[in-house]
Amino acid sequence: MGEFDLIARYFTRPVRPGGGVALGVGDDCALLAPAPGMQLAVSCDMLVEGRHFFADVDPAHLGHKALAVNLSDLAACGARPLAFTLALALPRVDELWLQAFAGGLLRLADEHGCALVGGDTTAGPLNICITVFGEVPAGQALLRSGARAGDDIWVSGTLGDARLALEALQGRVQVPAGMLAAARARLETPTPRVALGLQLRGIATSALDVSDGLLGDLGHILRASGVGAEIDVDEVSKLIAASALSTGDRGHFDTELLRQCTLAGGDDYELAFTAPPARREAVARAAAAAATPVARIGRIRAEPGLRLVDAQGRALAGRYASFDHFAG
Template sequence: MSEFDLIRRHFTRPTPGALLGVGDDAALLQVGAGKVLAVSSDMLVAGIHFFADADPYCLGHKTLAVNLSDLAAMGAVPRWATLAISLPQADDAWLAAFSAGFFALAEKYSVDLVGGDTTRGPLNLCVTIMGEVLPQQALRRSGARVGDEIWVSGRLGDAALALACLQGKIVLSAEDFAACAPALHQPQPRVALGLALRGIAHSAIDVSDGLLADLGHIL
């Protein structure tokens, strides 16, 4: 299967939110009046961020979810994404499941996939995501003020616990692992919460490196 056949089969969908999507040298995007683009990129590498034998549907979901979380932390409305994939070989069944997981989440948040790239190599996934926000509503890390309260959404440490269990570093009961595993395999981006916090929170951050480490970025 050629690169273009792979893209057409698995990653070309209608893009109603873009003037021009997949298929040209670049996408054409129309930003709303008075708004700015919020842009973020995250890379997931097999053996570092996920196991090479991870379920491809869950991996497709996770690949987009970690990027959506960055936009949520900015209070931005997700609009567009690009996806670059390095694969050891073109596995049609794997790609079908991966793209199904990716697009299921993309459709939930009305995100259009408007470009990307594929190449042969070790399994590596990189998404660049773009959203819209009014400049005065963006939840910047630098906005924290003396006297602000610190709030966390969700439970801390679930993904790390599930990963440590899979790596054999700790032992969890089946019940405890089942409670932690979704945070590792199918994390849920807090997009609605990020939008609701505009005009309320002074600052926000996506907690991906641990609470203490990420608090240091805003305090």
């Protein structure tokens, strides 16, 4: 099968009327048509075999995740998905693999009305690069730079499950089979919180998605906003229990492992955001409208730096380093 046959068979689809796309796959460029008064939100993420995913990953899950991590960036901006491009390097043409990969990719695309409008294919080590395009009303995008002293800090969903799966798959911790299956699902098929991001426009003062670890990612908000923060570590550690761990299983792991997973674990793709205390009811309504649970885990402080405290407000020591591709 040649390159253009591959594209035609697995990745070419008709343009959906009214979806913000004027021209899709087939020309040198796609043409997007955002609605009047809207700004384009653009993000790009790359997944590399051996770095971002295991070689034996289900290709349908890989297709899902490749798009999900990009949709998560749109969610953090409060943008509605429009379209995406796919650049795909393949070591060989494996039609069964391609069918499953395309299936996982395009099912998620259809869920969010996000059209595949172009890209590139080449021979080489397995590498997936997606650029996603969304739209957001001018001046309403959620940014990292708006947090203010006194704001609450919130996160969506659960944290740490993906890190727990990684620890188990790499043999550093023993996890019961059922628990591992639940945690691995969070690692391989994350849920982009697009609906919540849309609901938080006009409520959140800042936002980002948690991709490399809560504390490391939250640091981006603190630097961009020129503020500090205080985080309730015990409250954060509870968040892993909603997915991979039941209450009865919590004793299977020590406290430090739970803290490492929830504070520094990557691949969660939840939203971390800030909002004034006066908007707590508005946050609750937004979460309910998006059918997404949220938890309040701390507060923004005027003093620079990130302070970790326990449930009694006592300061905690400890270094919880988030993922960095080029860290030594």
